[in-house]
Amino acid sequence: MTVPFALPVDDHDVSPRTGYTRAHWEAVADGLLTAAWRWSTPGCALLDLPGRPSHSGARSDGLEGYARTFLAAAFRVAGADGDDPHGLLERYANGLAAGTRTPGRDDTESWPLILDVDTQGQPMVESASVALGLRLTVPWLWKRLDPGVQDRAEEWLRGALRHTPSPNNWYLFPYTVAGFLESVGRGDAETAAARQRALELLDGWYRGDGWYADGDGRAFDHYNGWALHLYPVLDAFLTGDREALAHHGRRLRAHLEGYALMFGGDGAPLHFGRSLTYRFAASAAVSLGALTGHTPLTPGASRRIAAGSLRHFLDRGALTADGLLSAGWYGPHEASLQSYSGPASPYWASKAFVALLAPAGHAFWTAREEAAPVEESDRVLALPAPGLLVQGTRADGIVRLHNHGSDHVRPHEGESADEDDLHYGRQAYSTRTGPTAPGNLADNHLSVQTDGRSSVRRRIHPLGAGHGDGWGWGWAASWHRPVFAGGPPMVPGLRVESITVAHGRYELRAHRVVGAPAGSRVTHTGWATGPEESLTSDLYGLHGWGDPFPRLVRAPRGTAWTPWAEVPCLTGDCGGTSVHVALASLTGDPDAAPLSEAVERVRVDDGTIEVLWAGGTARTRITFGPTEVRHTAVSG
Numbered sequence: 001m002t003v004p005f006a007l008p009v010d011d012h013d014v015s016p017r018t019g020y021t022r023a024h025w026e027a028v029a030d031g032l033l034t035a036a037w038r039w040s041t042p043g044c045a046l047l048d049l050p051g052r053p054s055h056s057g058a059r060s061d062g063l064e065g066y067a068r069t070f071l072a073a074a075f076r077v078a079g080a081d082g083d084d085p086h087g088l089l090e091r092y093a094n095g096l097a098a099g100t101r102t103p104g105r106d107d108t109e110s111w112p113l114i115l116d117v118d119t120q121g122q123p124m125v126e127s128a129s130v131a132l133g134l135r136l137t138v139p140w141l142w143k144r145l146d147p148g149v150q151d152r153a154e155e156w157l158r159g160a161l162r163h164t165p166s167p168n169n170w171y172l173f174p175y176t177v178a179g180f181l182e183s184v185g186r187g188d189a190e191t192a193a194a195r196q197r198a199l200e201l202l203d204g205w206y207r208g209d210g211w212y213a214d215g216d217g218r219a220f221d222h223y224n225g226w227a228l229h230l231y232p233v234l235d236a237f238l239t240g241d242r243e244a245l246a247h248h249g250r251r252l253r254a255h256l257e258g259y260a261l262m263f264g265g266d267g268a269p270l271h272f273g274r275s276l277t278y279r280f281a282a283s284a285a286v287s288l289g290a291l292t293g294h295t296p297l298t299p300g301a302s303r304r305i306a307a308g309s310l311r312h313f314l315d316r317g318a319l320t321a322d323g324l325l326s327a328g329w330y331g332p333h334e335a336s337l338q339s340y341s342g343p344a345s346p347y348w349a350s351k352a353f354v355a356l357l358a359p360a361g362h363a364f365w366t367a368r369e370e371a372a373p374v375e376e377s378d379r380v381l382a383l384p385a386p387g388l389l390v391q392g393t394r395a396d397g398i399v400r401l402h403n404h405g406s407d408h409v410r411p412h413e414g415e416s417a418d419e420d421d422l423h424y425g426r427q428a429y430s431t432r433t434g435p436t437a438p439g440n441l442a443d444n445h446l447s448v449q450t451d452g453r454s455s456v457r458r459r460i461h462p463l464g465a466g467h468g469d470g471w472g473w474g475w476a477a478s479w480h481r482p483v484f485a486g487g488p489p490m491v492p493g494l495r496v497e498s499i500t501v502a503h504g505r506y507e508l509r510a511h512r513v514v515g516a517p518a519g520s521r522v523t524h525t526g527w528a529t530g531p532e533e534s535l536t537s538d539l540y541g542l543h544g545w546g547d548p549f550p551r552l553v554r555a556p557r558g559t560a561w562t563p564w565a566e567v568p569c570l571t572g573d574c575g576g577t578s579v580h581v582a583l584a585s586l587t588g589d590p591d592a593a594p595l596s597e598a599v600e601r602v603r604v605d606d607g608t609i610e611v612l613w614a615g616g617t618a619r620t621r622i623t624f625g626p627t628e629v630r631h632t633a634v635s636g
Contacts, residue, residue: 003314004323005031015369018267020307022356022365028310029076029353030086035323036069036347037091043098044091045109047344051327054342056122061342063111066095067126067133068347074133079356082140089141092133096145100152114159117166122340127160128173128231129350131180135238136357142184154186161194167410168215169223171198172231179235202232209385210255218460219424220386220406221273225285226351229255234354237292249294256289257296258383260305261373261390264431265397267308271560272401272429274408274421276336277327278348279318283309287355290364299363300370306355308372318346325349329560335422335437336560374399380467380474380502387462389476391502396588400430402500402507404478407460415458417485425457427498428507428527430586432535434560436528436567441553443528443567444584446496446511448482448574449521455482463497463627473503475629491517499622501629503613506598507584510609512624518575525569527586528555530562536587539568540595542602542611544580546572549596579604579624581611 007027010019040047047065054061073088084090099111114123134142134153142150158181160174175198178191205212205228211220212228229252236245262270269282283306289295290302297305316330325346326332337345358364373379374392381390387405392398408424409415422435428444429435436443448455457480467474477499483489493515501508513522526539541548550568558564570582581602583595601612609622612634621630 001315001317003031004319004321005034014366015303015307017304017369017371018307018311020311022360024307025310025353025356026076026080028314029072029356031323032325032347033069033073033076033088034086036065038322039065040091040095041108043109044095045099045111046095049324049343051343054122054345055339056120056342059112060120060122061344063099063123063126064342065344065347066092066099067129068344068350070133071129072347072350072353074136075350075353075356077140078136079359084140089137093141093145096130096153097149100149100156103156111156114156114163116164117170121163121166121170124160124163124165124170124173127157128176131157131177132234135180135183138184154181157181158190161190168219169227171201172227174198176231176235179239183239199232202228206251207385209383210251210253210257210259211383211386215410217408217410218387218405219408220388221408222269222275222278222282223273224255225259226278226281226348229285230288230351230354233288233292233294245292245294249292252285252289252292253294253296256286258381258390259285260297260301261379261381261392262399262401262431263305263309263372263374264399265372265375265394266431267312268431269309270399270401270429270431271329271434272403273406273423274338275341275345275348276329276423276560277341277346279313279325279329279346280309281349281351284351284354287352287358287364291354291358291362298370299367301372303364303367304369305372306352307369310352329434333560335557336434377471378504379471381471382465382467382474382476384465387460387465387476387478389465389474389500389502391474391507393505393587398430398432398586398588400428400502400507400586402428402476402502403460404465404476404498404500405460405462407458409459415481415483416489417456417458417483419458420456427457427500427509428584430527432561432588433527433529433586436555436559436565437557440555440557441525441567441569443525443555446498446522446524446580448494448496448513448516449523450484450491450517450519451487453484453486454523455484458483466629468631473501473631475499475501475631477627477629491515497624497627499624499627499629501620501622501631503618503620503631505585505587505592506595508611508620509582509584510622511580512577512607513574513580514577516574516576516578520574521571522574522578522580523569523571524580524582525553525567526550526584528559528565528567529586530558530565533562534588534590536585536590536592537568538585538592538595539570540583541570541572542581542583542599543604543609544572544578545570545582579607579609581609
């Protein structure tokens, strides 16, 4: 699709895969900011973008428009060493003065006060972008402000230090505010306490493999890159604190070892987790690693991932005709949003422009683009800490994520089917498909049906993950208690144990249902695809199904990719303890062989599954309780 503002000519000499250079990034930032500023209030304090308001209300949404675009402007100007050809910083300075003059007042310009998360918390989120924007532009904006405006800005920002954040990445918002205040000589015991508290929590949330939980539960998603790594690493980089940068940088490097594989050959990030309308913010951690040197990737591969993600969305309708980022994935898409999503929420994508802090002569911009990991070879990578299994295929560039560890259910929360979350509850996600919308059959889901009610998966309990010596195969396992709506939420003693083995494009999905009432049924679904998509979604029953060939069920609300979809579905009987095994595939190969030809023999015996692959080339052995998975090549 055509981008509604001018871009430089593609340069396929230095960027053979995307054509994008540093000049393209600057032009995109300029275009986005120009479009957004058409909706500012007269005093420049609020950017009231058109669209459905968030649950925080229009004034908070207007602050969000100011703060999130300010972050893009700050990266743009700081990366150009203060060059501000469009006079952006003057507008943000005016807005800062107007917004903090009488905060909390119901007038045209005043910013809302920062209060507790359960009272009026959203301004705390935006305070971090305001603070970071000010920190990046101190020589050209902050130092030129009237002292009275500086004092008012400080007083407003300190609201983030004096109120209670959400118990997750939000603690990094007062951390970022405090970092700015200390950087301009306004630190004190209050700022020190905010930073210490955030770092203590961050260390407690670190699970290994470069992955943080977003709070005390098991939420692992894109917030790792665009928040939990970004704020502490960038703070240490800006402060020049070598010890802190080394500490946080080691974790970022470890994170990127796996995260770099989570971008498809077409540049798309995984459609997984909440806040997906932030789109190309998913590349922020990749660029930050290149900027700071804490990355396993070459500069050319880093830029290919970051530029590929940016271009992916610009080429697929993420912008409206007026140049605004729409609320959705490509175009508007309600199911990709949350209640906290407002018209300016998509501008969290501004974090991608951290790439512009790398100067023009940096290797991130001058090195020739290289292949992204999925473009080099088929890869399967297990991430035991978050309980994720990543599967990428080079031929079609599709990356799949098998979720056996991320659920976004807080420790104190009960498990309710009414809280079923399509962005965490499904067993698999990808860079080419999205989950089906509420009200339609859930894709990639095993459901137990008893007394006419179907179950959902809420809290996920990991059972392990691992992979072979190379990239050829891997596995991940978990168990959950099926949760039901419209009656008792759980059936006593009922649980489902699930194991996924990835091998090439194949997904061997094994489930053991324990404690099912007599007469229960079980259904299992595959990938949701649309009739116009150049994808093949296949599902084949190997054991425990009435018919090995699935029926196709319509999902008329579609996905983020297609307005209408079909989902393959297997059905079988269950009662007591039963084992159900299926083979699934999502491929862009139009000539892919049917799954019925992929397996030569399946044997299920007392909780053990043995699969002999076609031609006798490999054997997979799965054992439930204790979980054990072996996959071996069979010699001639």
